[in-house]
Amino acid sequence: MRADPRDFQLVTPGTLESVLALMDREPDRWTPIAGGTDLMVLYAAGQLPSRNLVSIWNLPELGGIEVLRDEVSIGAGSTYSDLRQHEVIAREFPLLAGAAAWTGGIANQNRGTLGGNIVNASPAGDSLPALLVYEAALVLVSANGEREVQYTQFHQGYKKHALQSGELIRTIKLPRKFADHFAFARKIGSRKAQAISKVCIAALAKIENGAIEDVRIALGSVAPVPLRLNLTEDLLRGRKVEAALASLAAASVTQLIQPIDDIRSTTKYRAAVAANLVAEFVEALCAAQSAGGRFVPEVLARWNQAASAEATGQILSCCGSRAWAEQLARRRPLADARTLLAVSGEIWRSLPPADWLEAFRSHPRIGESSARAQTPARSVAWSQQEQGRVANAHDDIKSALAEANRAYENKFGYIFIVCATGKSAAEILAILRRRMQNDKETEIREAAEEQRLITQLRLKKWLGI
Protein backbone atom coordinates (compact mmCIF):
# COMPACT_ATOMS: atom_id res chain seq x y z
CA MET A 1 0.00 0.00 0.00
CA ARG A 2 1.26 3.52 -0.82
CA ALA A 3 2.53 5.52 2.12
CA ASP A 4 0.64 8.64 3.16
CA PRO A 5 3.15 11.53 3.37
CA ARG A 6 1.20 13.03 6.29
CA ASP A 7 2.30 10.07 8.43
CA PHE A 8 5.96 11.07 8.11
CA GLN A 9 8.08 13.90 9.40
CA LEU A 10 11.48 15.04 8.16
CA VAL A 11 13.62 17.37 10.23
CA THR A 12 16.82 19.07 9.10
CA PRO A 13 18.81 20.28 12.11
CA GLY A 14 21.66 21.39 9.81
CA THR A 15 24.71 20.47 11.91
CA LEU A 16 26.17 17.13 12.95
CA GLU A 17 26.08 18.15 16.60
CA SER A 18 22.35 18.91 16.56
CA VAL A 19 21.56 15.69 14.63
CA LEU A 20 23.48 13.63 17.19
CA ALA A 21 21.85 15.48 20.09
CA LEU A 22 18.39 14.72 18.67
CA MET A 23 19.26 11.03 18.16
CA ASP A 24 20.60 10.91 21.73
CA ARG A 25 17.55 12.62 23.27
CA GLU A 26 15.08 10.28 21.62
CA PRO A 27 16.90 6.96 21.12
CA ASP A 28 15.74 4.78 18.20
CA ARG A 29 13.04 7.29 17.20
CA TRP A 30 14.96 8.98 14.37
CA THR A 31 16.26 7.40 11.19
CA PRO A 32 19.02 9.35 9.48
CA ILE A 33 18.43 9.96 5.79
CA ALA A 34 21.34 10.93 3.55
CA GLY A 35 20.77 10.76 -0.23
CA GLY A 36 17.56 8.78 0.34
CA THR A 37 18.18 6.47 -2.62
CA ASP A 38 17.52 3.39 -0.49
CA LEU A 39 15.06 4.86 2.00
CA MET A 40 12.87 6.54 -0.62
CA VAL A 41 12.53 3.27 -2.53
CA LEU A 42 11.19 1.72 0.68
CA TYR A 43 8.95 4.75 1.22
CA ALA A 44 7.51 4.53 -2.29
CA ALA A 45 6.84 0.82 -1.75
CA GLY A 46 5.07 1.56 1.55
CA GLN A 47 7.78 -0.37 3.43
CA LEU A 48 9.65 2.37 5.26
CA PRO A 49 9.33 1.34 8.91
CA SER A 50 10.41 4.65 10.43
CA ARG A 51 8.04 7.62 10.41
CA ASN A 52 10.65 10.07 11.72
CA LEU A 53 13.50 11.03 9.47
CA VAL A 54 16.40 13.29 10.32
CA SER A 55 18.30 14.66 7.35
CA ILE A 56 22.06 14.25 7.26
CA TRP A 57 22.23 15.20 3.56
CA ASN A 58 24.88 17.80 2.86
CA LEU A 59 26.06 18.04 6.46
CA PRO A 60 29.51 19.66 6.09
CA GLU A 61 30.95 17.43 8.85
CA LEU A 62 30.09 14.31 6.80
CA GLY A 63 31.33 15.66 3.48
CA GLY A 64 34.71 16.01 1.83
CA ILE A 65 37.54 13.66 1.00
CA GLU A 66 40.74 14.41 2.88
CA VAL A 67 44.04 13.12 1.57
CA LEU A 68 46.55 12.60 4.38
CA ARG A 69 50.07 11.22 4.19
CA ASP A 70 49.15 7.60 5.01
CA GLU A 71 45.42 7.46 4.48
CA VAL A 72 42.45 8.93 2.69
CA SER A 73 39.54 9.93 4.87
CA ILE A 74 36.23 9.91 3.02
CA GLY A 75 33.25 11.72 4.55
CA ALA A 76 30.35 9.25 4.83
CA GLY A 77 28.16 11.75 3.01
CA SER A 78 30.38 11.65 -0.10
CA THR A 79 28.37 10.71 -3.14
CA TYR A 80 29.36 8.30 -5.89
CA SER A 81 30.00 11.32 -8.13
CA ASP A 82 32.35 12.78 -5.48
CA LEU A 83 34.24 9.47 -5.45
CA ARG A 84 34.38 9.19 -9.24
CA GLN A 85 35.66 12.70 -9.66
CA HIS A 86 38.34 12.56 -6.97
CA GLU A 87 41.81 12.29 -8.42
CA VAL A 88 43.43 10.30 -5.58
CA ILE A 89 40.49 7.90 -5.29
CA ALA A 90 40.62 7.26 -9.04
CA ARG A 91 44.37 6.77 -9.02
CA GLU A 92 44.96 4.83 -5.80
CA PHE A 93 41.58 3.18 -5.18
CA PRO A 94 40.32 2.31 -8.67
CA LEU A 95 38.10 -0.48 -7.30
CA LEU A 96 36.12 2.05 -5.30
CA ALA A 97 36.02 4.60 -8.11
CA GLY A 98 34.98 1.81 -10.49
CA ALA A 99 32.19 0.62 -8.18
CA ALA A 100 30.98 4.23 -7.89
CA ALA A 101 30.92 4.48 -11.68
CA TRP A 102 28.67 1.46 -12.13
CA THR A 103 26.31 2.11 -9.21
CA GLY A 104 22.93 3.08 -10.68
CA GLY A 105 22.77 5.94 -13.19
CA ILE A 106 24.13 9.49 -13.02
CA ALA A 107 21.18 10.81 -11.00
CA ASN A 108 21.69 8.06 -8.44
CA GLN A 109 25.42 8.72 -8.35
CA ASN A 110 24.80 12.39 -7.60
CA ARG A 111 22.64 11.47 -4.63
CA GLY A 112 23.63 8.07 -3.23
CA THR A 113 26.32 8.18 -0.53
CA LEU A 114 29.04 5.77 0.51
CA GLY A 115 27.80 5.87 4.12
CA GLY A 116 24.30 4.94 2.92
CA ASN A 117 25.61 2.01 0.89
CA ILE A 118 27.46 0.66 3.94
CA VAL A 119 24.58 1.05 6.39
CA ASN A 120 21.98 -0.23 3.95
CA ALA A 121 24.14 -3.35 4.21
CA SER A 122 22.84 -5.15 1.16
CA PRO A 123 25.14 -8.09 0.31
CA ALA A 124 24.85 -6.80 -3.28
CA GLY A 125 26.13 -3.29 -2.43
CA ASP A 126 28.69 -2.50 -5.10
CA SER A 127 31.19 -0.52 -3.05
CA LEU A 128 31.38 -3.05 -0.21
CA PRO A 129 33.80 -5.64 -1.68
CA ALA A 130 36.16 -2.76 -2.55
CA LEU A 131 36.06 -1.51 1.05
CA LEU A 132 36.88 -5.02 2.28
CA VAL A 133 39.99 -5.42 0.15
CA TYR A 134 41.18 -1.88 0.83
CA GLU A 135 41.13 -2.57 4.60
CA ALA A 136 38.69 0.24 5.34
CA ALA A 137 38.10 1.45 8.88
CA LEU A 138 34.94 3.31 9.89
CA VAL A 139 34.84 6.23 12.28
CA LEU A 140 31.50 6.13 14.09
CA VAL A 141 30.24 9.17 15.94
CA SER A 142 27.49 9.76 18.52
CA ALA A 143 26.67 12.40 21.12
CA ASN A 144 29.02 10.47 23.42
CA GLY A 145 32.07 10.66 21.18
CA GLU A 146 33.80 8.68 18.44
CA ARG A 147 35.02 5.13 18.01
CA GLU A 148 36.71 3.28 15.21
CA VAL A 149 35.59 -0.08 13.81
CA GLN A 150 37.40 -2.15 11.21
CA TYR A 151 35.12 -2.57 8.22
CA THR A 152 35.66 -6.36 8.37
CA GLN A 153 33.83 -6.28 11.76
CA PHE A 154 30.97 -4.05 10.63
CA HIS A 155 28.57 -6.48 8.93
CA GLN A 156 27.30 -9.04 11.41
CA GLY A 157 24.64 -10.88 9.41
CA TYR A 158 22.08 -10.16 6.72
CA LYS A 159 21.30 -6.42 7.10
CA LYS A 160 22.78 -6.48 10.63
CA HIS A 161 25.67 -4.22 11.50
CA ALA A 162 27.75 -2.80 14.31
CA LEU A 163 26.13 0.67 14.48
CA GLN A 164 24.69 1.34 17.91
CA SER A 165 21.67 3.46 18.73
CA GLY A 166 22.44 7.15 18.18
CA GLU A 167 25.52 6.48 16.03
CA LEU A 168 26.36 7.65 12.53
CA ILE A 169 29.23 6.77 10.25
CA ARG A 170 31.31 9.89 10.07
CA THR A 171 34.22 8.86 7.86
CA ILE A 172 35.61 5.89 5.98
CA LYS A 173 39.39 5.64 6.20
CA LEU A 174 41.48 3.85 3.60
CA PRO A 175 45.21 3.24 4.06
CA ARG A 176 47.26 4.54 1.11
CA LYS A 177 49.21 1.36 0.45
CA PHE A 178 47.53 -0.18 -2.58
CA ALA A 179 48.51 2.19 -5.39
CA ASP A 180 50.95 -0.36 -6.86
CA HIS A 181 48.61 -3.34 -6.58
CA PHE A 182 47.02 -4.96 -9.57
CA ALA A 183 43.29 -4.18 -9.33
CA PHE A 184 40.47 -6.26 -10.79
CA ALA A 185 36.72 -5.69 -10.54
CA ARG A 186 33.69 -7.10 -12.33
CA LYS A 187 29.96 -6.75 -11.79
CA ILE A 188 27.62 -9.33 -13.22
CA GLY A 189 24.04 -8.08 -13.53
CA SER A 190 21.12 -8.60 -15.88
CA ARG A 191 22.09 -5.53 -17.92
CA LYS A 192 24.91 -3.05 -18.19
CA ALA A 193 23.44 -0.19 -16.20
CA GLN A 194 20.90 0.29 -13.43
CA ALA A 195 21.15 -3.34 -12.37
CA ILE A 196 21.78 -4.79 -8.93
CA SER A 197 24.67 -7.28 -8.96
CA LYS A 198 24.02 -10.99 -9.28
CA VAL A 199 27.65 -11.38 -8.25
CA CYS A 200 30.45 -8.82 -8.02
CA ILE A 201 34.14 -9.08 -7.27
CA ALA A 202 36.87 -6.70 -6.14
CA ALA A 203 40.39 -8.03 -5.94
CA LEU A 204 43.93 -6.79 -5.48
CA ALA A 205 47.31 -8.44 -5.80
CA LYS A 206 50.93 -7.52 -5.61
CA ILE A 207 53.65 -9.55 -7.29
CA GLU A 208 57.26 -9.61 -6.13
CA ASN A 209 59.89 -11.59 -8.03
CA GLY A 210 57.25 -13.50 -9.97
CA ALA A 211 55.33 -14.63 -6.86
CA ILE A 212 52.11 -13.36 -5.30
CA GLU A 213 53.24 -11.37 -2.30
CA ASP A 214 49.85 -9.96 -1.35
CA VAL A 215 46.36 -10.89 -2.51
CA ARG A 216 42.89 -9.78 -1.46
CA ILE A 217 39.64 -11.03 -2.95
CA ALA A 218 36.10 -10.03 -1.97
CA LEU A 219 32.76 -11.01 -3.46
CA GLY A 220 29.30 -9.46 -3.21
CA SER A 221 25.91 -11.22 -3.47
CA VAL A 222 27.19 -14.68 -2.55
CA ALA A 223 26.55 -14.66 1.23
CA PRO A 224 24.49 -12.72 3.78
CA VAL A 225 27.34 -10.19 3.99
CA PRO A 226 30.02 -9.07 1.52
CA LEU A 227 32.67 -11.76 1.78
CA ARG A 228 36.46 -11.75 1.86
CA LEU A 229 37.83 -15.05 0.50
CA ASN A 230 40.54 -15.59 3.11
CA LEU A 231 41.12 -19.26 2.28
CA THR A 232 41.51 -18.58 -1.43
CA GLU A 233 43.93 -15.81 -0.59
CA ASP A 234 45.96 -18.20 1.65
CA LEU A 235 46.08 -20.64 -1.23
CA LEU A 236 47.46 -18.03 -3.61
CA ARG A 237 49.80 -16.10 -1.34
CA GLY A 238 53.47 -16.90 -1.94
CA ARG A 239 52.76 -18.93 -5.10
CA LYS A 240 54.45 -18.30 -8.41
CA VAL A 241 52.10 -16.51 -10.82
CA GLU A 242 51.04 -19.12 -13.37
CA ALA A 243 47.91 -20.05 -15.30
CA ALA A 244 47.39 -23.29 -13.33
CA LEU A 245 46.54 -21.23 -10.25
CA ALA A 246 43.29 -20.03 -11.83
CA SER A 247 41.47 -23.37 -11.57
CA LEU A 248 42.93 -24.05 -8.14
CA ALA A 249 41.65 -20.72 -6.84
CA ALA A 250 38.25 -21.18 -8.53
CA ALA A 251 37.82 -24.65 -6.97
CA SER A 252 38.32 -23.23 -3.48
CA VAL A 253 35.48 -20.72 -3.83
CA THR A 254 32.47 -23.04 -3.58
CA GLN A 255 33.17 -24.05 0.02
CA LEU A 256 33.45 -20.40 1.14
CA ILE A 257 30.26 -18.91 -0.26
CA GLN A 258 26.59 -19.32 0.61
CA PRO A 259 24.69 -18.00 -2.39
CA ILE A 260 20.90 -18.06 -2.44
CA ASP A 261 18.07 -18.25 -4.97
CA ASP A 262 16.24 -14.93 -5.27
CA ILE A 263 14.51 -12.79 -7.89
CA ARG A 264 17.81 -11.84 -9.46
CA SER A 265 19.53 -15.19 -9.75
CA THR A 266 19.95 -18.76 -8.54
CA THR A 267 22.31 -20.47 -6.11
CA LYS A 268 23.79 -22.56 -8.90
CA TYR A 269 24.39 -19.64 -11.24
CA ARG A 270 25.93 -17.49 -8.51
CA ALA A 271 28.26 -20.30 -7.41
CA ALA A 272 29.44 -20.91 -10.98
CA VAL A 273 29.91 -17.20 -11.70
CA ALA A 274 31.74 -16.57 -8.40
CA ALA A 275 34.24 -19.32 -9.22
CA ASN A 276 34.63 -18.03 -12.79
CA LEU A 277 35.27 -14.48 -11.61
CA VAL A 278 38.00 -15.64 -9.25
CA ALA A 279 39.58 -17.64 -12.09
CA GLU A 280 39.31 -14.58 -14.33
CA PHE A 281 41.06 -12.46 -11.73
CA VAL A 282 43.98 -14.92 -11.54
CA GLU A 283 44.14 -15.11 -15.35
CA ALA A 284 44.20 -11.31 -15.53
CA LEU A 285 47.00 -11.31 -12.99
CA CYS A 286 48.99 -13.70 -15.17
CA ALA A 287 48.34 -11.52 -18.23
CA ALA A 288 49.41 -8.40 -16.35
CA GLN A 289 52.53 -10.18 -15.13
CA SER A 290 53.50 -11.17 -18.65
CA ALA A 291 52.83 -7.59 -19.80
CA GLY A 292 55.77 -6.57 -17.64
CA GLY A 293 53.84 -5.78 -14.49
CA ARG A 294 52.48 -2.48 -15.86
CA PHE A 295 49.16 -3.05 -14.16
CA VAL A 296 47.53 0.33 -14.56
CA PRO A 297 49.35 1.88 -17.48
CA GLU A 298 50.25 5.48 -16.86
CA VAL A 299 48.39 6.61 -19.94
CA LEU A 300 45.21 5.05 -18.53
CA ALA A 301 45.70 6.70 -15.14
CA ARG A 302 46.07 10.09 -16.87
CA TRP A 303 43.12 9.46 -19.17
CA ASN A 304 40.95 8.58 -16.16
CA GLN A 305 41.65 12.10 -14.88
CA ALA A 306 41.28 14.06 -18.12
CA ALA A 307 38.35 16.40 -18.80
CA SER A 308 35.54 14.66 -20.64
CA ALA A 309 36.06 16.25 -24.09
CA GLU A 310 39.78 15.66 -23.91
CA ALA A 311 39.31 12.03 -22.88
CA THR A 312 36.92 11.49 -25.80
CA GLY A 313 39.38 13.07 -28.23
CA GLN A 314 42.29 10.99 -26.96
CA ILE A 315 40.69 7.63 -27.71
CA LEU A 316 38.59 8.53 -30.76
CA SER A 317 41.24 7.37 -33.21
CA CYS A 318 41.31 3.89 -31.60
CA CYS A 319 37.89 3.30 -33.12
CA GLY A 320 36.54 6.19 -35.18
CA SER A 321 33.06 6.24 -33.67
CA ARG A 322 32.31 9.33 -31.63
CA ALA A 323 29.47 7.62 -29.73
CA TRP A 324 31.85 4.83 -28.71
CA ALA A 325 34.49 7.32 -27.54
CA GLU A 326 31.98 9.45 -25.62
CA GLN A 327 30.40 6.45 -23.89
CA LEU A 328 33.80 5.00 -22.99
CA ALA A 329 34.89 8.34 -21.52
CA ARG A 330 31.68 8.45 -19.49
CA ARG A 331 32.48 5.03 -17.96
CA ARG A 332 35.71 6.34 -16.39
CA PRO A 333 37.55 5.69 -14.19
CA LEU A 334 38.43 2.27 -15.56
CA ALA A 335 40.41 0.13 -13.15
CA ASP A 336 42.97 -1.33 -15.55
CA ALA A 337 43.76 -2.17 -19.14
CA ARG A 338 41.69 -5.32 -19.07
CA THR A 339 38.62 -3.43 -17.86
CA LEU A 340 39.15 -0.80 -20.56
CA LEU A 341 39.21 -3.49 -23.24
CA ALA A 342 36.14 -5.25 -21.83
CA VAL A 343 34.11 -2.04 -21.52
CA SER A 344 35.20 -0.95 -24.99
CA GLY A 345 33.88 -4.20 -26.49
CA GLU A 346 30.67 -3.98 -24.50
CA ILE A 347 29.95 -0.43 -25.70
CA TRP A 348 30.87 -1.22 -29.29
CA ARG A 349 28.47 -4.16 -29.50
CA SER A 350 25.64 -2.06 -28.05
CA LEU A 351 25.92 0.69 -30.69
CA PRO A 352 23.53 0.95 -33.63
CA PRO A 353 24.90 0.27 -37.15
CA ALA A 354 25.05 4.03 -37.94
CA ASP A 355 27.85 4.36 -35.36
CA TRP A 356 29.62 1.29 -36.74
CA LEU A 357 29.53 2.88 -40.20
CA GLU A 358 31.05 6.07 -38.83
CA ALA A 359 33.99 4.02 -37.52
CA PHE A 360 34.34 2.16 -40.84
CA ARG A 361 34.61 5.50 -42.66
CA SER A 362 37.70 6.44 -40.65
CA HIS A 363 39.74 3.69 -42.38
CA PRO A 364 41.44 3.81 -45.76
CA ARG A 365 40.48 1.04 -48.17
CA ILE A 366 42.54 -2.14 -47.76
CA GLY A 367 45.50 -1.70 -50.10
CA GLU A 368 45.23 2.10 -50.16
CA SER A 369 47.14 4.28 -47.74
CA SER A 370 45.22 7.53 -48.36
CA ALA A 371 42.59 8.27 -45.75
CA ARG A 372 39.93 10.96 -45.63
CA ALA A 373 41.19 14.48 -44.95
CA GLN A 374 39.58 14.58 -41.49
CA THR A 375 41.11 11.27 -40.34
CA PRO A 376 43.47 11.92 -37.39
CA ALA A 377 47.19 11.48 -38.16
CA ARG A 378 47.51 8.75 -35.52
CA SER A 379 44.73 6.74 -37.12
CA VAL A 380 46.42 7.07 -40.53
CA ALA A 381 49.73 5.86 -39.04
CA TRP A 382 48.02 2.90 -37.36
CA SER A 383 46.26 1.93 -40.61
CA GLN A 384 49.61 1.91 -42.37
CA GLN A 385 51.09 -0.39 -39.71
CA GLU A 386 48.05 -2.67 -39.79
CA GLN A 387 48.26 -3.01 -43.54
CA GLY A 388 52.05 -3.37 -43.50
CA ARG A 389 52.03 -6.75 -45.28
CA VAL A 390 49.54 -5.58 -47.93
CA ALA A 391 51.80 -2.66 -48.87
CA ASN A 392 54.54 -5.11 -49.84
CA ALA A 393 52.30 -7.34 -51.96
CA HIS A 394 52.73 -7.88 -55.73
CA ASP A 395 50.95 -5.42 -57.99
CA ASP A 396 48.60 -8.06 -59.40
CA ILE A 397 47.30 -8.95 -55.91
CA LYS A 398 46.93 -5.27 -55.11
CA SER A 399 44.87 -4.63 -58.23
CA ALA A 400 42.75 -7.72 -57.51
CA LEU A 401 42.13 -6.28 -54.04
CA ALA A 402 41.23 -2.89 -55.48
CA GLU A 403 38.69 -4.51 -57.80
CA ALA A 404 37.26 -6.68 -55.00
CA ASN A 405 36.99 -3.59 -52.78
CA ARG A 406 34.89 -1.83 -55.45
CA ALA A 407 32.60 -4.84 -55.84
CA TYR A 408 32.22 -5.06 -52.05
CA GLU A 409 31.30 -1.37 -51.75
CA ASN A 410 28.79 -1.70 -54.60
CA LYS A 411 27.12 -4.59 -52.82
CA PHE A 412 27.17 -3.38 -49.20
CA GLY A 413 27.55 0.41 -49.46
CA TYR A 414 30.58 0.81 -47.16
CA ILE A 415 34.28 -0.07 -47.27
CA PHE A 416 35.53 -3.57 -46.50
CA ILE A 417 36.70 -3.82 -42.88
CA VAL A 418 39.04 -6.56 -41.76
CA CYS A 419 41.54 -6.76 -38.92
CA ALA A 420 44.52 -6.75 -41.30
CA THR A 421 47.28 -6.99 -38.67
CA GLY A 422 49.57 -9.90 -39.56
CA LYS A 423 47.57 -10.89 -42.66
CA SER A 424 48.97 -11.05 -46.17
CA ALA A 425 47.21 -9.41 -49.12
CA ALA A 426 46.30 -12.87 -50.46
CA GLU A 427 44.71 -13.88 -47.14
CA ILE A 428 42.73 -10.65 -47.02
CA LEU A 429 41.57 -11.12 -50.60
CA ALA A 430 40.33 -14.63 -49.75
CA ILE A 431 38.41 -13.28 -46.72
CA LEU A 432 36.90 -10.52 -48.82
CA ARG A 433 35.73 -12.98 -51.48
CA ARG A 434 34.18 -15.23 -48.83
CA ARG A 435 32.37 -12.33 -47.21
CA MET A 436 30.94 -11.22 -50.56
CA GLN A 437 28.67 -14.26 -50.15
CA ASN A 438 27.17 -12.85 -46.91
CA ASP A 439 23.76 -11.22 -46.77
CA LYS A 440 23.69 -7.58 -45.56
CA GLU A 441 22.72 -8.39 -41.97
CA THR A 442 25.44 -11.04 -41.55
CA GLU A 443 28.05 -8.88 -43.20
CA ILE A 444 27.58 -5.77 -41.09
CA ARG A 445 27.91 -7.91 -37.97
CA GLU A 446 31.06 -9.54 -39.29
CA ALA A 447 32.52 -6.17 -40.25
CA ALA A 448 31.63 -4.79 -36.80
CA GLU A 449 33.39 -7.73 -35.14
CA GLU A 450 36.51 -7.03 -37.23
CA GLN A 451 36.32 -3.38 -36.21
CA ARG A 452 36.08 -4.46 -32.55
CA LEU A 453 39.32 -6.43 -32.97
CA ILE A 454 41.03 -3.47 -34.65
CA THR A 455 39.93 -1.25 -31.78
CA GLN A 456 41.26 -3.70 -29.17
CA LEU A 457 44.66 -3.74 -30.86
CA ARG A 458 44.74 0.04 -31.16
CA LEU A 459 43.76 0.48 -27.52
CA LYS A 460 46.65 -1.78 -26.53
CA LYS A 461 49.03 0.28 -28.66
CA TRP A 462 47.68 3.46 -27.13
CA LEU A 463 48.22 2.00 -23.64
CA GLY A 464 51.68 0.84 -24.56
CA ILE A 465 51.06 -2.80 -23.60
Ligand SMILES: Cc1cc2nc3c(=O)[nH]c(=O)nc-3n(C[C@H](O)[C@H](O)[C@H](O)COP(=O)(O)OP(=O)(O)OC[C@H]3O[C@@H](n4cnc5c(N)ncnc54)[C@H](O)[C@@H]3O)c2cc1C
Ligand atom coordinates in the same frame (compact mmCIF):
# COMPACT_ATOMS: atom_id res chain seq x y z
C1 LIG B 1 17.79 3.62 -9.23
C2 LIG B 1 18.73 3.07 -8.19
C3 LIG B 1 19.83 2.31 -8.60
C4 LIG B 1 20.72 1.80 -7.66
N1 LIG B 1 21.76 1.06 -8.10
C5 LIG B 1 22.64 0.56 -7.20
C6 LIG B 1 23.76 -0.21 -7.63
O1 LIG B 1 23.97 -0.43 -8.82
N2 LIG B 1 24.61 -0.67 -6.68
C7 LIG B 1 24.43 -0.44 -5.34
O2 LIG B 1 25.23 -0.88 -4.53
N3 LIG B 1 23.36 0.29 -4.90
C8 LIG B 1 22.48 0.79 -5.79
N4 LIG B 1 21.41 1.52 -5.35
C9 LIG B 1 21.23 1.70 -3.90
C10 LIG B 1 21.69 3.05 -3.30
O3 LIG B 1 21.89 4.05 -4.27
C11 LIG B 1 22.96 2.92 -2.45
O4 LIG B 1 22.84 1.94 -1.47
C12 LIG B 1 23.31 4.29 -1.81
O5 LIG B 1 24.67 4.28 -1.56
C13 LIG B 1 22.56 4.63 -0.53
O6 LIG B 1 23.01 5.90 -0.08
P1 LIG B 1 21.97 7.02 0.37
O7 LIG B 1 22.75 8.17 0.88
O8 LIG B 1 21.00 7.31 -0.69
O9 LIG B 1 21.26 6.24 1.58
P2 LIG B 1 19.88 6.53 2.28
O10 LIG B 1 18.77 5.96 1.48
O11 LIG B 1 19.76 7.94 2.70
O12 LIG B 1 20.09 5.64 3.60
C14 LIG B 1 20.30 4.25 3.51
C15 LIG B 1 20.52 3.71 4.92
O13 LIG B 1 21.75 4.20 5.45
C16 LIG B 1 21.55 4.94 6.64
N5 LIG B 1 22.58 5.97 6.60
C17 LIG B 1 22.90 6.77 5.55
N6 LIG B 1 24.00 7.48 5.83
C18 LIG B 1 24.38 7.14 7.08
C19 LIG B 1 25.45 7.53 7.93
N7 LIG B 1 26.39 8.42 7.57
N8 LIG B 1 25.54 6.97 9.16
C20 LIG B 1 24.63 6.05 9.55
N9 LIG B 1 23.60 5.64 8.79
C21 LIG B 1 23.48 6.18 7.56
C22 LIG B 1 20.12 5.39 6.60
O14 LIG B 1 19.60 5.59 7.89
C23 LIG B 1 19.48 4.18 5.92
O15 LIG B 1 19.27 3.16 6.85
C24 LIG B 1 20.50 2.04 -6.27
C25 LIG B 1 19.38 2.79 -5.85
C26 LIG B 1 18.50 3.29 -6.81
C27 LIG B 1 17.32 4.09 -6.34
